Amino acid sequence: MAIPDISNIEDLLFVSRLFIPGESRDIVVSCVYAYIFGGQDKLRIIDIADIENPRFVSEIPIDGEDA
Structure with a gap:
């Protein structure tokens, strides 16, 4: 999972990453x-x-039936 800083969409930077x-x-x-x-x-939280x-x-x- 990567969390981007979208304050400048022309220069997208990632604030953090978490391996899932x-x-x-x-x-x-x-x-x-x-x-x-x-x-x-x-489901991961x-x-x-x-x-x-x-x-x-x-x-x-x-369970697939509950999803």
Whole structure:
């Protein structure tokens, strides 16, 4: 996961990066959390309150029927 600084879209810079193993299919940001749905039927929760130091919070398995 990479967090860009979009204040100057012509000169895009990345503020931080966090390695998340596997495939990521979708991401939703709400308040200080990023919710990442992965290809392995898992929901990963990342704390982005400090965008320069994102932190892995949890990984929740999601049954294909519930997704």
